Amino acid sequence: MSAASPAGWEVVIGLEIHAQLATQSKIFSGAPTTYGAEANTQACLVDLGYPGVLPVLNEEVVRMATLFGLAVNATVARRSVFARKNYFYPDLPKGYQISQFELPIVEHGEMVITDENGNDMRIGITRAHLEEDAGKSVHEGFDASSGIDLNRAGTPLLEIVSEPDLRSAKQAIAYMRKIHSIVRYLGISDGNMQEGSFRCDANVSVRPVGQSELGTRAELKNLNSFRFIEKAINFEIERQVDLIEDGGAVVQETRLYDADRDETRPMRSKEEANDYRYFPDPDLLPVEISEEFIDAVRATLPELPAAKHQRFVKDFALKTDDADILTSSRTLADYYEAVVAATAAEPQTAANWVIGDLSAALNRDGIEIADSKVSADDLASLVNRIHDNTISGKIAKQVFDAMWEGEGSADDIIEAQGLKQITDSSAIESIVDNVIAANPKQADEYRGGKQKLIGFFVGLVMKETKGQANPGQVNKILKTKLDA
Amino acid sequence: MDLHGQSLSELKQGLEQGDFTSVEITQSLLARIEQHNASLNALLTITAEQALIAAADADAARAKGNAGPLCGLPIIHKDIFCTRAVKTSCGSKMLDNFVSPYDATVVERLATAGAVVLGKANMDEFAMGSSNETSFYGPVKNPWNLECSPGGSSGGSSASVAARLAPAATGTDTGGSIRQPAALTGTVGIKPTYGRVSRYGMIAFASSLDQAGVITRSAEDAARVMGVMAGFDERDSTSIDEPVPDYVASLGESIKGLRVGIVRQHFDEGLDADTGVQVKQAIAVLESMGATAVEVNLPNIDLSVPTYYVVAPAECSSNLSRFDGVRFGYRAEGANDLLDLYCRSRGEGFGDEVKRRIMTGAYVLSAGYYDAYYLKAQQVRQLIADDFKKAFADVDVIAGPTAPSPAFKLGDKVDDPIQMYLNDIYTIGANLAGLPAISVPCGFVNDMPVGLHLVGAHFDEATLLRIGYQYQQQTEWHTCCPEAFR
Numbered sequence: 001m002s003a004a005s006p007a008g009w010e011v012v013i014g015l016e017i018h019a020q021l022a023t024q025s026k027i028f029s030g031a032p033t034t035y036g037a038e039a040n041t042q043a044c045l046v047d048l049g050y051p052g053v054l055p056v057l058n059e060e061v062v063r064m065a066t067l068f069g070l071a072v073n074a075t076v077a078r079r080s081v082f083a084r085k086n087y088f089y090p091d092l093p094k095g096y097q098i099s100q101f102e103l104p105i106v107e108h109g110e111m112v113i114t115d116e117n118g119n120d121m122r123i124g125i126t127r128a129h130l131e132e133d134a135g136k137s138v139h140e141g142f143d144a145s146s147g148i149d150l151n152r153a154g155t156p157l158l159e160i161v162s163e164p165d166l167r168s169a170k171q172a173i174a175y176m177r178k179i180h181s182i183v184r185y186l187g188i189s190d191g192n193m194q195e196g197s198f199r200c201d202a203n204v205s206v207r208p209v210g211q212s213e214l215g216t217r218a219e220l221k222n223l224n225s226f227r228f229i230e231k232a233i234n235f236e237i238e239r240q241v242d243l244i245e246d247g248g249a250v251v252q253e254t255r256l257y258d259a260d261r262d263e264t265r266p267m268r269s270k271e272e273a274n275d276y277r278y279f280p281d282p283d284l285l286p287v288e289i290s291e292e293f294i295d296a297v298r299a300t301l302p303e304l305p306a307a308k309h310q311r312f313v314k315d316f317a318l319k320t321d322d323a324d325i326l327t328s329s330r331t332l333a334d335y336y337e338a339v340v341a342a343t344a345a346e347p348q349t350a351a352n353w354v355i356g357d358l359s360a361a362l363n364r365d366g367i368e369i370a371d372s373k374v375s376a377d378d379l380a381s382l383v384n385r386i387h388d389n390t391i392s393g394k395i396a397k398q399v400f401d402a403m404w405e406g407e408g409s410a411d412d413i414i415e416a417q418g419l420k421q422i423t424d425s426s427a428i429e430s431i432v433d434n435v436i437a438a439n440p441k442q443a444d445e446y447r448g449g450k451q452k453l454i455g456f457f458v459g460l461v462m463k464e465t466k467g468q469a470n471p472g473q474v475n476k477i478l479k480t481k482l483d484a
Numbered sequence: 485m486d487l488h489g490q491s492l493s494e495l496k497q498g499l500e501q502g503d504f505t506s507v508e509i510t511q512s513l514l515a516r517i518e519q520h521n522a523s524l525n526a527l528l529t530i531t532a533e534q535a536l537i538a539a540a541d542a543d544a545a546r547a548k549g550n551a552g553p554l555c556g557l558p559i560i561h562k563d564i565f566c567t568r569a570v571k572t573s574c575g576s577k578m579l580d581n582f583v584s585p586y587d588a589t590v591v592e593r594l595a596t597a598g599a600v601v602l603g604k605a606n607m608d609e610f611a612m613g614s615s616n617e618t619s620f621y622g623p624v625k626n627p628w629n630l631e632c633s634p635g636g637s638s639g640g641s642s643a644s645v646a647a648r649l650a651p652a653a654t655g656t657d658t659g660g661s662i663r664q665p666a667a668l669t670g671t672v673g674i675k676p677t678y679g680r681v682s683r684y685g686m687i688a689f690a691s692s693l694d695q696a697g698v699i700t701r702s703a704e705d706a707a708r709v710m711g712v713m714a715g716f717d718e719r720d721s722t723s724i725d726e727p728v729p730d731y732v733a734s735l736g737e738s739i740k741g742l743r744v745g746i747v748r749q750h751f752d753e754g755l756d757a758d759t760g761v762q763v764k765q766a767i768a769v770l771e772s773m774g775a776t777a778v779e780v781n782l783p784n785i786d787l788s789v790p791t792y793y794v795v796a797p798a799e800c801s802s803n804l805s806r807f808d809g810v811r812f813g814y815r816a817e818g819a820n821d822l823l824d825l826y827c828r829s830r831g832e833g834f835g836d837e838v839k840r841r842i843m844t845g846a847y848v849l850s851a852g853y854y855d856a857y858y859l860k861a862q863q864v865r866q867l868i869a870d871d872f873k874k875a876f877a878d879v880d881v882i883a884g885p886t887a888p889s890p891a892f893k894l895g896d897k898v899d900d901p902i903q904m905y906l907n908d909i910y911t912i913g914a915n916l917a918g919l920p921a922i923s924v925p926c927g928f929v930n931d932m933p934v935g936l937h938l939v940g941a942h943f944d945e946a947t948l949l950r951i952g953y954q955y956q957q958q959t960e961w962h963t964c965c966p967e968a969f970r
Contacts, residue, residue, distance in 0.1 A: 045586060049806040051579070052566045052588060052685040054720050084802050086849075088826055095805020148810070277849035279858060282691035282799055284721050 005168060006241045009206050012214055013172050013233065014164035017179055018157045019189040020133065020197035021064050027132050027156035028055030028098060035195050043135070043150035049093030054283050057082075061130055061156045062287055064188040065105045066297045068158060071182055071304055072125050074109025079288050082130075082281045087274070090148045091135040099159075101278040104129035105287060111162075111182075112306070113174040123175050124163030133157050152196075158188070164203065164214065169233035173226055176200055181305050185330045193224050200229055204236045205250065215240070216250040220264055222257050232257035236264050308333055316340065316347035325355055332369045335376050342380030345387040353383055357397060361404050373404050382410040390414065391421050392471055422469045425477065428461070431469070432477050435460045446482050454478060487512040489965070492557055492651040492705035499546065499556050506546075506556025510539040510600055513558050517602065517649050520969065524625050526634075526643040528563050529571050530603040538600040545598065553712055555598030560653040562641045563604040564611055565591050565696070566685040574687050575607040575619040575637075578807050578814045578833035588685020589717045590654060590696050597712040602650050605640030609835045610804065611656055611689040613637050614664060614907040615897065618837040623894050626669060627966040628932055632891040635665030635907075641699045642669040647969040652700045652709050658690050659792050660886075660911025662697045663923040667886035667935025670925040670964055672952060673699045674706045677943050678918035679724035681710075682717030688803040690796035691722075693915040702962050703924060703952025707731035710945060726943060734946045735953040740774030742951070745879035749785050754909060756889035759934045762927030763885045766936040769958055770883070770951065780875040780882060784867045788912040789905055791868065794848050794861035795916075801845025807833065840901065869917040872939070880947060882939040884910055886923040890932035914939045922948040925961040933961070 005011055026033055029046035046053045069076040083101035109125035135150035160179060166172045180198060183189040191198040205217035220236060223229040235257075240250050255264040303311070305327045312323040312333075326336045332354070339350045358379065362369060374382075382403065386396050391414060402413045414420055422428060435457060436443050446453040454475070461474045487509050490498065498504055514532050521527050535558070542556035566572050566584035573579045587595070595601070609618045616624040616639025624639040626632040627647040634643040638655030642665035645653050655662040657675035666673025675697045686696055698709040711732060716725040744767060751760055771777055809815035809829025816828035834842070848857035875882060887907055897904045914921035919939050926936035936955075940948045956962050 048811060050586075050812065051572070051574070051582070051584070051687040051806070052683075054684050054722075056719060056721050086802055086805060088805065088808060090808075090810050090822065093806060093811060095808060096802050275851045277802070277846060277851075277854070279798065279802070279849055279854070282722075283688075 008209055009241050010209050011167055011237050012164045012205050013166035014203040015162045015172055016201045017160040018199040019183045021061050021156040021158055022189055023058055023060045023156055025058060026154035027058050027061050029154055033155050037151055039149040043153055047150060047154040063297055065130055065158055067186050068128055068188060069106035070298050070301055071186055072109035072111055074106045076294055077105050079286050080105040081286045082284045083278045084281045085276045085278055087276060091137050093153055097132060098281055099131035100129035111178050113178055116170050123165045126161045126163050128158055128160045131157050131159055169230045172233055173230050185305055202233055204233055206240045216252050219254045220257055221254055228257055228259050231262055232264055318351055322351045322355060335369050338376035339380045342377055343383045345383045350383055357400050378409055385410050389421060389423060391419055395419050395467060422465050428469055428473055428477050431461055431464050432481055436481060488516055488648040491702050492700060492708060495557055506539040506542040509558055510535050513602055513650055520647055524643050524647055525622050526606055526624050526640045527603040528573055528606050528621055531570055531601055535600050535602050542598050552598035557599055558602050558650045559594060559599045560602050560605050560644050560650045562607050562638050562655045564607060564656050564687050567591055575609040577620040582813055589682035590713055593712055605644055605653055607640055608637035610838050611637040611658055611661055612837050612841055614904050617898055618835055626891050627969050631893050633894050635668035637661040638665045642666055642671055645671045645699045645701060652698055652705060655699050656694055656696050658693045659915050660908040663911050664887050664907060666699050666923040668891040670933030671699050671701055672703055672706050672924050674922040676945050677920045679722050681713050682720045682723050684717055684719040690799040693796055703949050703956055704735060707735055707949045729946050731946055731949050735950050737950055739951055739954050742775040743879040744770055744775045744777050745780035745875055745882040746777050747782050747884055748779055750884040754888055755885055758929040759885055759889055762934050763936055766926035767883050773954055778879050780879055782871040784871050785913055787864050789909055791861045791864045792912045793905060794857050797841040797845035798849050798858050801842045804842055865916045868913055872917045872919060876941045884937050886910060886935035886937035890929045890934050910937055920945045920948055922952055924952045924955060927961055
């Protein structure tokens with residue numbers, strides 16, 4: 001029995017993902033969407049829901065939603081309608097959210113994930129629709145009141161709803177990672193969970209194995225990291241199973257995940273009965289999309305992660321796990337391909353450098369690939385110097401570190417620090433001769449059968465040459481001389 | 485000099501001829517307002533200082549040769565249009581403290597054309613009413629009989645024009661709120677095609693029905709003002725990008741051969757008999773000018789009022805949610821928590837009719853009732869619109885009475901909302917179908933004015949104005965003035 005599915009129970013999970021679309025301005029007004037501005041400096045009168053203001057659609061969001069729909073094999077509606085979702089809350093200035101209800105812009109898509117057993121699993125995407133975000137409530141620091149920051153009000157969101165096809169927390173994470181990757185690949189969202197530009201709610205229910213009817217579901221909110229989502233779902237599964245096995249019934253409610261206590265709790269309800277009284281927004285026209293528009297957007301579809309992964313494995317002979325990492329972000333994949341294009345070395349070698357030293361340096365400095373201190377071209381030149389035997393792999397690490405610190409190109413550093421590999425056989429031979437002569441005891445032991453002592457001699461030669469002798473040649477020459 | 489008796493067009497001519505200045509006109513009208521407003525309660529805010537500055541600027545511009553189409557001409561804005569730095573109350577306690585940070589597009593356009601704003605007109609609260617009796621600031625009196633209603637919701641606008649406080653006043657019309665007050669005060673009121681005039685800055689009542697228009701004393705004056713108000717506005721997604729014709733230039737064209745539709749259903753027991761006589765006489769005048777009367781059938785027209793009273797409240801229940809005491813407007817004191825804040829601010833800030841419509845609207849949109857009410861009403865609305873479309877295959881305009889009777893006494897219908905709603909029986913169809921419509925004065929019943937109502941095809945404001953103008957060449961109803969205000 002795995003933690004994901006208690007014996008005799010089947011878990012059913014559906015995810016609702018809100019991806020903030022990376023437009024310059026809001027979905028229905030021209031106010032900017034930049035994150036982190038001082039409170040209430042990025043909300044214009046339209047966002048503030050002042051009397052008499054009207055929404056005007058930002059066309060870019062239509063393109064982005066269409067691109068997403070095409071990327072997940074969905075139907076892009078030729079006609080979709082904005083609807084008002086009515087409820088009262090101070091962070092919702094108009095007293096309604098402009099969303100889409102009966103006629104969303106995208107429907108019937110899919111995403112293929114890899115399940116726990118390594119098999120492909122198709123997850124349906126019921127719909128994706130456009131809507132505006134609400135502002136933020138701040139409950140701390142206002143002395144028994146709450147502060148409202150409306151900077152976020154009106155930011156465009158794409159709400160992506162999956163079919164309840166997921167059967168475990170691990171599958172949910174896999175699906176979420178794929179969606180996360182896709183929206184970043186398409187350049188429609190920066191997918192920053194800490195900043196709230198990628199949010200996930202999970203609908204979780206359980207039912208006895210074999211039952212076709214769905215159990216009552218709870219909606220989990222406030223899940224802002226992949227790790228929390230997994231823990232929250234697993235806690236919830238156990239809670240529901242325990243509840244039912246003890247004779248209770250699951251209540252349909254919204255629950256918040258508390259990361260400190262690792263538990264879900266019913267949310268303090270912010271609205272009473274949730275009758276949103278949806279109706280088509282009379283201030284906005286239906287969104288009508290032509291075939292030409294869809295074709296034009298389709299032509300801009302980038303190579304998607306799955307296809308890129310396949311190509312990397314096939315054309316570059318990469319290991320699957322390496323291809324996974326390299327295709328996890330489009331910028332990383334592009335960087336990697338640029339390195340491959342500029343080097344004569346094997347793609348796997350380039351992969352090792354990107355996944356190894358480069359990634360370590362990025363992580364250490366807390367920066368993204370786009371801000372890498374070593375460009376793809378420069379990394380490629382470094383790899384080339386290993387490939388053409390100018391330096392050893394070990395020395396290359398030293399050179400890389402110096403490049404990262406901004407000391408110059410690979411060639412500059414090799415020159416400046418005199419790191420060129422010693423490949424001159426006669427030079428190596430004379431050092432080898434000296435080393436063997438200085439260590440007769442070990443030489444005899446080696447000749448006597450202790451083959452492992454080769455390492456001892458290699459070490460001494462490398463020390464003599466400050467690591468710059470070509471290790472392969474050193475090995476060869478030592479063996480020749482010792483065996484002589 | 486009798487400046488207040490002159491029409492907008494006459495004042496324009498006078499300014500152009502140098503007979504007087506805009507400052508003189510403005511001073512004269514401000515004096516009249518001071519004299520008469522207390523008895524009429526037509527204006528909520530009088531912008532005397534700003535008006536005199538604007539008038540002086542207009543005179544200066546004219547002297548430089550930079551006179552816009554309405555340069556130096558006085559106007560009043562219904563208090564539903566946001567005016568920067570000047571209070572906009574929408575006739576409600578909810579906005580008694582509201583000063584808009586921006587100007588409505590209509591306000592901007594008229595200012596750019598050179599108009600001088602004298603003040604903001606009283607109105608039914610949030611445009612909900614047909615008698616100007618729901619205003620937080622008290623009812624407006626009809627200049628023809630101070631015991632009577634001037635109609636609503638643009639009652640302050642119609643009373644101002646009828647009393648010659650200004651030659652023109654903007655209004656809004658959702659179910660007849662420009663046309664019915666015009667009919668009840670002997671003035672001209674026009675509601676354009678939906679989408680013709682920008683709704684940006686016009687506080688929303690029912691978004692799919694609201695349109696801005698104007699009340700004047702002549703069709704010619706209305707043509708001048710409409711020419712400035714109309715036009716595409718990118719800030720309003722329902723604004724239509726269609727060129728605006730020169731409404732004034734086409735006024736003089738003959739109406740010979742025009743086909744005037746008469747709706748069989750209109751002249752039934754719902755209509756006061758004497759009013760019917762006046763309207764029929766008006767149609768006869770049109771015929772005498774060469775128009776042909778043709779009977780048309782609008783089979784679903786009787787469903788107009790019930791349809792409207794589902795759709796309009798639904799939209800308003802949502803539009804008025806933003807009035808919650810949080811960011812602007814009335815906020816109740818000493819609320820205990822959020823719900824308390826909402827309930828008390830809205831409970832205390834809104835009047836009864838507004839609350840009635842919000843509740844009706846929430847009900848017809850609610851789960852389990854949406855299909856039976858809102859969806860059904862929108863479907864019937866389409867039927868009504870289709871009826872008009874079919875009729876316009878055979879006629880150029882549809883004529884009838886604007887209101888079922890002349891102005892009623894204040895207080896007569898306040899206890900019977902349904903009776904009040906039936907005032908809009910003839911006007912509502914045009915809103916539901918998005919068609920332009922106009923009311924022109926066409927006679928008196930018991931010394932109170934009545935109006936002829938004309939509905940045109942989409943974007944055919946020009947024909948309506950032309951008929952009005954031609955009719956006013958043959959008749960003098962539009963020149964009549966209540967005795968107390970001559």
